[in-house]
Amino acid sequence: MTDRTRDASPPGRGMRICDVVVAGSGLAGMMTAILLARKGRKVTLLTRGSPCLAISGGCVDVLGYMDGKRVHGDPLEALQTLPASHTYRTLGKDAVVRSLALLSELCEGEGVSLAADPGLNMWMPTVLGTFKPTYLAFPRMDKDVMEAANSVIIPRLPLKDCPAELALRGFSEVAGVKGKVFLGSQLDHPFGHGHRDLTQLDLARHLETQKGQDWLVKGLAPCLRRGAVLLLPPILGIDRHAQVRKLLEGELSSPIAEMLSPPPGVGGLRILGALRRAASKAGVRIVENAEAVAADVEGGACAALHCGTSVRTSFAAREYVIATGGFLGGGIRAYPGMAREALFDLPLKVPSRIEDWSTRDVFKPQPYAAVGVAIDGSMRPVDRDGKVVLSNVRFAGRILAGHDPAAEMCGNGVALASALRCAEEVGADV
Numbered sequence: 001m002t003d004r005t006r007d008a009s010p011p012g013r014g015m016r017i018c019d020v021v022v023a024g025s026g027l028a029g030m031m032t033a034i035l036l037a038r039k040g041r042k043v044t045l046l047t048r049g050s051p052c053l054a055i056s057g058g059c060v061d062v063l064g065y066m067d068g069k070r071v072h073g074d075p076l077e078a079l080q081t082l083p084a085s086h087t088y089r090t091l092g093k094d095a096v097v098r099s100l101a102l103l104s105e106l107c108e109g110e111g112v113s114l115a116a117d118p119g120l121n122m123w124m125p126t127v128l129g130t131f132k133p134t135y136l137a138f139p140r141m142d143k144d145v146m147e148a149a150n151s152v153i154i155p156r157l158p159l160k161d162c163p164a165e166l167a168l169r170g171f172s173e174v175a176g177v178k179g180k181v182f183l184g185s186q187l188d189h190p191f192g193h194g195h196r197d198l199t200q201l202d203l204a205r206h207l208e209t210q211k212g213q214d215w216l217v218k219g220l221a222p223c224l225r226r227g228a229v230l231l232l233p234p235i236l237g238i239d240r241h242a243q244v245r246k247l248l249e250g251e252l253s254s255p256i257a258e259m260l261s262p263p264p265g266v267g268g269l270r271i272l273g274a275l276r277r278a279a280s281k282a283g284v285r286i287v288e289n290a291e292a293v294a295a296d297v298e299g300g301a302c303a304a305l306h307c308g309t310s311v312r313t314s315f316a317a318r319e320y321v322i323a324t325g326g327f328l329g330g331g332i333r334a335y336p337g338m339a340r341e342a343l344f345d346l347p348l349k350v351p352s353r354i355e356d357w358s359t360r361d362v363f364k365p366q367p368y369a370a371v372g373v374a375i376d377g378s379m380r381p382v383d384r385d386g387k388v389v390l391s392n393v394r395f396a397g398r399i400l401a402g403h404d405p406a407a408e409m410c411g412n413g414v415a416l417a418s419a420l421r422c423a424e425e426v427g428a429d430v
């Protein structure tokens with residue numbers, strides 16, 4: 001770690017002071033900032049670009065797989081049997097449970113409903129005709145809904161990236177739904193054929209308008225059957241998702257289920273929008289396009305973060321939470337044979353041979369995925385001997401060592417629980 005000492009007192013021009021600076025506005029950073037601001041802390045949130053949430057389906061995975069095998073039974077119980085080095089073992093089951101409840105409550109208050117099937121993972125249909133496990137998701141995104149229906153109709157929408165035929169082919173092979181999934185009629189292009197190719201995001205936005213809802217109701221009318229479920233890509237609105245879904249189900253007198261799909265992540269954008277609204281109501285000061293590029297460290301504590309890009313300002317606080325993501329988000333950087341945390345230049349533990357960073361089977365756990373910042377029980381970074389290296393800095397989310405979101409399906413679960421733990425450690429009784 002570089003110990004760059006600056007004259008920190010009195011703060012110079014351009015230095016903004018608050019109680020807590022949070023760097024990174026993904027699920028982890030947003031959630032930390034909201035929880036702290038709701039408890040009266042003066043919080044500044046530094047943002048740079050879009051987080052993973054913006055390109056994801058928006059469901060919260062807690063633990064889908066362990067050692068490459070499906071988790072059967074309660075994932076919240078299973079996470080207590082993970083190895084001691086796993087991120088969840090530092091966070092604890094209690095933090096996971098409470099953070100899931102806090103996110104649900106927060107999203108509900110912003111017009112976005114989330115639901116769980118307590119004690120079990122839900123299996124979410126995808127536009128590829130497969131199912132993926134998750135814990136918390138938008139209502140009616142569950143294999144059970146398809147199994148309980150007499151039939152499942154997949155209407156053909158004018159979307160090139162979600163062909164109904166592909167989903168049908170996949171579901172036709174799956175026990176429980178095999179033989180009851182059918183293609184529905186083709187819907188016309190809502191904006192005329194001169195328009196560019198549509199994405200689910202275009203339709204999700206369109207369905208927040210009366211015109212869009214009329215288009216869908218008219219187009220789906222020929223698909224309706226008694227006891228059938230309509231299965232659509234995630235297009236039922238963004239900011240007013242719960243309202244749009246209820247309205248359309250009422251108009252069509254039919255349950256509508258949604259499938260997960262590749263980016264753009266309509267589901268993730270629903271949650272991101274809800275978090276942004278909640279952050280603004282809670283009084284979080286969001287500084288856009290403010291990439292933290294350097295840190296002043298004095299006597300083992302952070303004295304200030306300095307921003308580059310369009311905002312050349314420095315931020316000083318008593319406490320700092322770093323939620324800048326992993327390799328993808330930019331919180332971790334890889335160099336030949338080594339990896340370092342990007343802001344404080346903390347060295348990170350990696351496999352000694354570069355060949356061992358990954359395995360040939362891309363669906364297996366990847367050693368590089370577990371690379372990250374090692375923390376103590378109070379979320380502060382520690383060195384190889386377990387000694388705290390920054391006394392007023394805490395880390396949350398994907399940047400933490402010891403988990404593999406893709407192979408274990410645990411990304412948003414870790415992000416949420418670590419955000420809650422950081423907020424608690426910074427001093428808010430959340």
Ligand SMILES: Cc1cc2nc3c(=O)[nH]c(=O)nc-3n(C[C@H](O)[C@H](O)[C@H](O)COP(=O)(O)OP(=O)(O)OC[C@H]3O[C@@H](n4cnc5c(N)ncnc54)[C@H](O)[C@@H]3O)c2cc1C
Nearest residue numbers: 024026027028051052056061292324325329397398411412
């Ligand atoms: C395509 C995709 C789909 C996924 N789907 C799911 C899913 O369905 N369910 C699930 O549970 N998990 C999923 N995950 C994993 C999950 O999204 C992440 O593990 C989790 O959201 C990470 O959140 P985070 O806030 O820690 O990091 P990120 O989302 O990476 O956010 C970090 C933010 O910090 C910003 N940043 C970086 N450096 C700086 C800096 N110096 N200053 C200021 N800001 C900075 C980044 O630009 C970014 O906006 C998915 C991931 C991907 C990539």
